Amino acid sequence: VIRQAAASFEDHMAAAQIIPVILSGGSGTRLWPLSRPEKPKQLHALTGTSTMLQMTAARVTDPQLFAPPIVVASGRHVAEIEAQLEEIGSRPALSILEPVGRNTAAAIALAALEAPASALLLVMPSDHVIGLPDRFLAAVRAAMPAAREGHLLTFGIAPERPETGYGYIKRGAALAEGVFAVDRFVEKPDALTAARYLAEGGFDWNGGIFLFEAGTLLAGLEAHAPDILEQVRRSLGAAMREPARVMPDPDSFGAVRSQSIDHALMEVHDRVAVVPVQMGWSDVGSWDALHEIGTKDDAGNFASGDALAIDTRSCLLHTDGPLLVTVGVHDLIVVASGDAVLVMPRGDSQRVKEAVERLAATRASAPGTL
Amino acid sequence: VIRQAAASFEDHMAAAQIIPVILSGGSGTRLWPLSRPEKPKQLHALTGTSTMLQMTAARVTDPQLFAPPIVVASGRHVAEIEAQLEEIGSRPALSILEPVGRNTAAAIALAALEAPASALLLVMPSDHVIGLPDRFLAAVRAAMPAAREGHLLTFGIAPERPETGYGYIKRGAALAEGVFAVDRFVEKPDALTAARYLAEGGFDWNGGIFLFEAGTLLAGLEAHAPDILEQVRRSLGAAMREPARVMPDPDSFGAVRSQSIDHALMEVHDRVAVVPVQMGWSDVGSWDALHEIGTKDDAGNFASGDALAIDTRSCLLHTDGPLLVTVGVHDLIVVASGDAVLVMPRGDSQRVKEAVERLAATRASAPGTL
Numbered sequence: 193v194i195r196q197a198a199a200s201f202e203d204h205m206a207a208a209q210i211i212p213v214i215l216s217g218g219s220g221t222r223l224w225p226l227s228r229p230e231k232p233k234q235l236h237a238l239t240g241t242s243t244m245l246q247m248t249a250a251r252v253t254d255p256q257l258f259a260p261p262i263v264v265a266s267g268r269h270v271a272e273i274e275a276q277l278e279e280i281g282s283r284p285a286l287s288i289l290e291p292v293g294r295n296t297a298a299a300i301a302l303a304a305l306e307a308p309a310s311a312l313l314l315v316m317p318s319d320h321v322i323g324l325p326d327r328f329l330a331a332v333r334a335a336m337p338a339a340r341e342g343h344l345l346t347f348g349i350a351p352e353r354p355e356t357g358y359g360y361i362k363r364g365a366a367l368a369e370g371v372f373a374v375d376r377f378v379e380k381p382d383a384l385t386a387a388r389y390l391a392e393g394g395f396d397w398n399g400g401i402f403l404f405e406a407g408t409l410l411a412g413l414e415a416h417a418p419d420i421l422e423q424v425r426r427s428l429g430a431a432m433r434e435p436a437r438v439m440p441d442p443d444s445f446g447a448v449r450s451q452s453i454d455h456a457l458m459e460v461h462d463r464v465a466v467v468p469v470q471m472g473w474s475d476v477g478s479w480d481a482l483h484e485i486g487t488k489d490d491a492g493n494f495a496s497g498d499a500l501a502i503d504t505r506s507c508l509l510h511t512d513g514p515l516l517v518t519v520g521v522h523d524l525i526v527v528a529s530g531d532a533v534l535v536m537p538r539g540d541s542q543r544v545k546e547a548v549e550r551l552a553a554t555r556a557s558a559p560g561t562l
Numbered sequence: 563v564i565r566q567a568a569a570s571f572e573d574h575m576a577a578a579q580i581i582p583v584i585l586s587g588g589s590g591t592r593l594w595p596l597s598r599p600e601k602p603k604q605l606h607a608l609t610g611t612s613t614m615l616q617m618t619a620a621r622v623t624d625p626q627l628f629a630p631p632i633v634v635a636s637g638r639h640v641a642e643i644e645a646q647l648e649e650i651g652s653r654p655a656l657s658i659l660e661p662v663g664r665n666t667a668a669a670i671a672l673a674a675l676e677a678p679a680s681a682l683l684l685v686m687p688s689d690h691v692i693g694l695p696d697r698f699l700a701a702v703r704a705a706m707p708a709a710r711e712g713h714l715l716t717f718g719i720a721p722e723r724p725e726t727g728y729g730y731i732k733r734g735a736a737l738a739e740g741v742f743a744v745d746r747f748v749e750k751p752d753a754l755t756a757a758r759y760l761a762e763g764g765f766d767w768n769g770g771i772f773l774f775e776a777g778t779l780l781a782g783l784e785a786h787a788p789d790i791l792e793q794v795r796r797s798l799g800a801a802m803r804e805p806a807r808v809m810p811d812p813d814s815f816g817a818v819r820s821q822s823i824d825h826a827l828m829e830v831h832d833r834v835a836v837v838p839v840q841m842g843w844s845d846v847g848s849w850d851a852l853h854e855i856g857t858k859d860d861a862g863n864f865a866s867g868d869a870l871a872i873d874t875r876s877c878l879l880h881t882d883g884p885l886l887v888t889v890g891v892h893d894l895i896v897v898a899s900g901d902a903v904l905v906m907p908r909g910d911s912q913r914v915k916e917a918v919e920r921l922a923a924t925r926a927s928a929p930g931t932l
Contacts, residue, residue, distance in 0.1 A: 225885075225887075500917065500920060500921065502913075502916055502917060502920065503913075503916075511903070513901075514884075514898065514900075514901050514902050514903050515595075515901055515902040515903070515921075516902075516903045516905075517595070517902060517903065517904045517905070517917045517921075518904075518905045518906065519904075519905075519906040519910075519913045519914065519916055519917055520906055520907050520910050520913055521894070521905055521906060521907060524891070524905065526903070526905050528884065528898070528903050530884075531883075531884050531885060532884050532885040532886075532887060533881070533884050533885070533886045533887065533896070533898050533903055534887045534888075534889075535886075535887070535888045535889075535891055535894065535896050535905060536888065536889040536890055536891060537890050537891060540889075540890050543872075543873075543889045543890055544889065546872055546873075546889055547870065547872060547887045547889055550870060550872065551870065551885075551887075
């Protein structure tokens with residue numbers, strides 16, 4: 193059954209060498225009220241006119257390098273995802289519709305089982321910004337030989353600040369020009385440790401973008417997380433299939449152990465390599481992060497939608513509906529989206545979770561709010 | 563023609579002594595985006611569950627003292643006004659539908675010409691708050707004898723601060739218990755002058771609430787503003803009439819000179835008296851004023867509508883639609899109303915006019931925005 197689907201990639205693989213795997217499983221609330229379970233961050237245009245999903249797909253369209261992508265997404269978003277990709281002329285080779293989210297080990301296993309074992313898979317979250325895509329592509333090219341030699345490749349982001357929200361990767365010995373063995377992975381450090389890493393050097397942020405052969409990945413899971421691989425395989429064996437769509441069996445897939453690919457494999461595999469790259473990366477993990485990467489006016493405001501900022505400095509203003517007017521304020525985040533308006537100080541936007549938690553606790557039955 | 567309508571009041575007048583005249587002509591933008599030309603301030607519930615119009619009408623329902631009111635309003639609001647009054651069981655004896663606004667001298671002349679000449683008229687703006695209505699009624703009772711003797715009575719608000727936005731009234735000799743001749747009216751003073759008035763004492767704010775006999779008012783206008791009276795009379799002569807509704811002729815009424823009753827009559831009449839009263843009065847002339855009079859929570863927030871204030875202090879939060887969430891902010895005004903959201907610092911809310919002017923200049927064709 194599995195090889196059946198994989199066979200359909202063979203034509204593309206003749207010309208292209210890499211199958212992009214776009215992961216669109218997240219439904220983060222850190223950009224509430226814009227990002228909601230029914231339309232998460234990656235399906236919105238945050239930094240311009242294209243959605244983050246569209247920008248992700250648009251980075252990997254060079255037919256000399258890439259085959260059409262595999263998209264692994266929540267089943268509820270698949271129509272929107274395919275419509276957005278259609279808008280930019282991208283047609284996934286395969287959409288894998290997860291009945292529930294089971295973290296990245298399971299999502300990547302789905303794609304690897306559907307792809308030819310010899311295919312190089314470039315796994316990318318759909319909600320990251322890469323400001324310098326040429327550097328990203330150069331890093332991908334640099335990573336290919338090591339991936340062909342059986343390494344699991346990750347891309348290391350040069351840290352810009354002692355961030356405690358990401359994992360870190362310590363570089364080991366050089367394997368090739370720009371490619372290093374991974375000395376070790378480090379869980380999200382405390383502030384002091386993060387500052388020490390920055391001072392010490394040789395550490396990169398783990399951005400969650402990977403390159404490997406499908407076969408390498410599957411052999412790795414077989415060795416280190418066989419239960420996950422077996423259960424994912426079972427869910428595909430009982431899958432519903434349409435042209436260019438696979439729906440894993442909900443019961444089997446729901447029983448998959450939920451674990452990140454980092455924990456399940458990257459941190460324990462013996463052939464992991466890192467390609468450090470400065471590519472203007474951001475995971476846009478907060479409204480503050482969006483203000484930081486957004487194109488600001490002379491007064492330091494990043495505004496999107498119908499906003500009128502009078503005597504307003506250093507604010508993030510986002511509206512997808514009402515006219516948003518500010519007068520005489522500074523360093524605020526003001527977001528009007530859907531049925532909600534959020535106002536909070538800039539620099540403190542992780543506190544959005546307090547609002548989301550309070551709303552979840554008190555309005556469990558209010559559809560659309562969360 | 564005029565006495566025709568007046569005759570219908572005679573039954574009520576047997577029992578009641580005063581006809582309330584409710585002026586609902588304003589369409590202020592100082593409470594934008596809530597207050598708009600199509601639904602101005604007085605038609606909204608700002609401080610509780612009743613609208614300001616409803617609270618105004620509810621103050622004058624004692625049948626021992628009051629007849630049903632005359633309402634002078636913009637023609638475009640009459641359906642909403644009558645519906646709101648119906649809700650509280652108030653049925654105007656007469657609605658006078660102004661085809662255009664021509665300021666208070668014309669509006670009051672309309673009412674005075676439709677009322678019996680011997681009737682006492684209590685003229686009230688529809689958009690003022692009176693926190694202590696019993697004191698208001700006591701002041702009205704105190705004013706009645708002087709009004710019956712041919713005085714124009716105004717009610718003086720004890721000044722709480724050196725406000726430069728109101729006119730002031732200097733008390734003269736006492737005419738009776740709590741009733742004083744007016745020494746002089748003072749135009750809106752500068753800050754220094756206003757402070758001097760407060761220190762000196764004997765000055766009250768001119769709140770724009772009046773009591774007089776219809777005949778006294780008409781004789782006064784005949785003497786001091788005969789052109790206004792004549793033109794208003796003409797507009798009523800050619801009026802369209804329905805049961806309990808009068809629509810002055812638009813051409814004639816449009817030609818009335820636009821002047822306030824203060825300028826046209828009160829400041830130049832020789833028998834003007836003032837009844838000072840401390841009655842928790844506010845004209846709710848700004849979002850700051852609303853925050854001041856509103857019932858605040860322990861953190862000093864005045865919230866109305868679906869608002870969630872987390873770690874929020876001393877804010878005004880008003881929403882008539884979206885859920886409004888604030889986290890970690892203080893001293894802000896946040897208003898979500900209709901198709902707009904406004905954010906500004908508390909204490910500075912007169913700056914709303916900058917927004918309104920900018921929008922008027924740039925979006926003349928955008929219906930609903932202004």
